[in-house]
Amino acid sequence: MEISKPEIKTDVIHEELFRKYLRVLKLARTPTREEFTKIATVAAAGILLIGMIGFLIFIVFEHKLMLGF
Template sequence: MDVKYDLTSYVRVLKMASTPSWEEFSQVALIAGAGVVLVGILGFAIFAVMELLPGGV
């Protein structure tokens, strides 16, 4: 394990990274929020089906 080479590559990546613009950040947040809502709806639908079936939890 070459620590000096690893640190150099990490520093290079950090120098290339930049802060996203507000438009880019809001778009990513919107997509992530939509994913959370979709997973929640799917979970609720599974729960509702399990409650309607005979012998549900």
């Protein structure tokens, strides 16, 4: 006895997915200068914060004898 795989209509799935992507692209717009500046500032602050945390971890592990570990 052989089990047959069910037929999945991928054309319908791809067409529906394409419609969803198209709807999102139609709603999207270019950010204003003020919005872009805020986003860039928050992203830069996050990068600096993560960098500082990494640097502090590096310093702790590099000088653990001086710190008494």
